[in-house]
Amino acid sequence: MVVYKRLWGYTRRYLAMFLVGIIGVSIDASMQAVFIKGMQPLIDRVFVGKDSEFGLLLAGAILVISIIRMAGNFAGVYGMEWVGRKVIADLRQELFDKYVSLPATFYDAFSSGQLISKLAYNSEQVASAATHSVVTAIRDVMIVVFLLGVMLTTNARLTLVMLLLVPIIGLLVTVISRRFRKISHRIQDMMGNVSHVTEEAVTGQQVIKVFQGQESEKARFREVNEKTLRLHMRMRATHLASSSLVQLAAGLALVLLMLIATRPNMLSSISAGTFTAIFTAMIASIPPLKRLTGVQAQVQKGIAAADSIFQVLDVDSEQDSGTFAVDRVRGDIEFKNVSFHYDSSEKPILNDVSFAVPAGSVTALVGHSGSGKTTLAGLLPRFYTGYGGHITLDGHELADYALDNLRSHIALVGQQVVLFNDTVAGNIAYGALAGKSRDEIAKAATDAHAMGFIEQLPDGLDSLIGENGTLLSGGQRQRLAIARALLKDAPVLILDEATSALDTESERMIQEALSEVIKHRTTLVIAHRLSTIESADQVIVLDQGRVVECGTHEALLANEGTYARLYRTQFGDE
Ligand SMILES: Nc1ncnc2c1ncn2[C@@H]1O[C@H](COP(=O)(O)OP(=O)(O)O)[C@@H](O)[C@H]1O
Ligand SMILES: [Mg+2]
Incomplete structure (x- = not known):
């Protein structure tokens, strides 16, 4: 019920067009009833009474009715579909807007395939429920109501037979709709799994090839595919069972009608026209009644889909209760007794x-993989909140900053480079950087030692780089990410193994360039190469989420502790 109400909230925005649709559909439905009502005079006056002039009149009436029906049908269907599509577009946009505002924790809990499927498949389900099914439902209900009107005005006593159908159909619809919705929910989850498996197979195609995962991937897909098939067939069987039952019930009603109408005392009081009109009206109401149980399936699918979309829309967006904002921070960062664990487990990561x-100083963060370096760096742009202790930037708690303002001070090159399906220039001047000039972009690319390979691309800075930069090498991708961070020119720079995909030669060159740009900013560099660490102002050694040592490279080496051991095992050969 809540879902209906909420969907109605979207529909209400387009009330005028919705009314046009309803009126159009009702015109269509009522004309169909008028048509059947015309049976009575057609038979009684024209054929039994041999009134041929009245026959001409009826022919004219049929022409007019057909034209009105056409107009009503067009306006009705177009109006309803227009409203339905608008509602879906709104819902999709809202869902997408939600996706970009959700906190990182949300993305830890859902696979991207499932999220894509919600946007693509589930909202399409709402669409077909909101357009096609609503049109059919409204029209069919109206047809049945109008036909009932025809029967009642023709002969009320005979029509009472028809009313026997009402409780039977009512019962069917309630029992079945509950079942429909349950199956629908499961189908949607399955579709999410279908996209999820597909997404993994597509993005992991090389791993699948080399490790010969084709068979196991196929088996995985077959499983979700077959489950979806079975669910669909179960839905279809339920639907068919219900429409067959309606058919049977209507058949019984017809039999009853015949039995009553052909009793001798009835036969004398009913004209051929009256009987034909009622009989035709009853027969004509069977297809809409059957369709209504089918529409029920569609509507329940839509409701289940809308429900799953609303669930996402109801997730809290990133918290942004901070109000503090400055143009540019100096870049003093302090971590005080910070502890943190992810939602998924109680295990403390920091x-x-x-x-x-x-x-303005450079801090290198070192430690074994899994020691919590990336997690720590991710706390600064507030990807994750809910840590214990304090993190301050220029003496202000991170949570006090307005989120946008906080992030405007930070440039980040992550472990996983993310590139968009755009040109090289578009990827460097991404998002809020879109206003940067061509020269600034070129300078950032040069500083990141990316200009060399960019110039060799067919269109230079304007070359398209494919989805997530598939047309570039790992090192090239990293250099673009570094250029992006340099262009941002933020007071705080976080480099998370930003040069891991580069060879020693390019790394040294970038190091030189970086040593220029990091002069004026606070840099947190998660390092895996000795050269970076040696030149840092301080080195912080993390081990299982704890700071075990802190000092300069030389001091730590002399200390003969964790760092010295790490140094010998990791950098011994450099
Ligand atoms: N999104 C996440 N959800 C749950 N656990 C995570 C998540 N990301 C990382 N972890 C866990 O946190 C620990 C530290 O990871 P990370 O900060 O990436 O380490 P590092 O960058 O030092 O290699 C690891 O044990 C990892 O399993
Ligand atoms: Mg890491």
């Missing part, structure tokens, strides 16, 4: 972490 990064 444990009582404290250190300070003075403005």
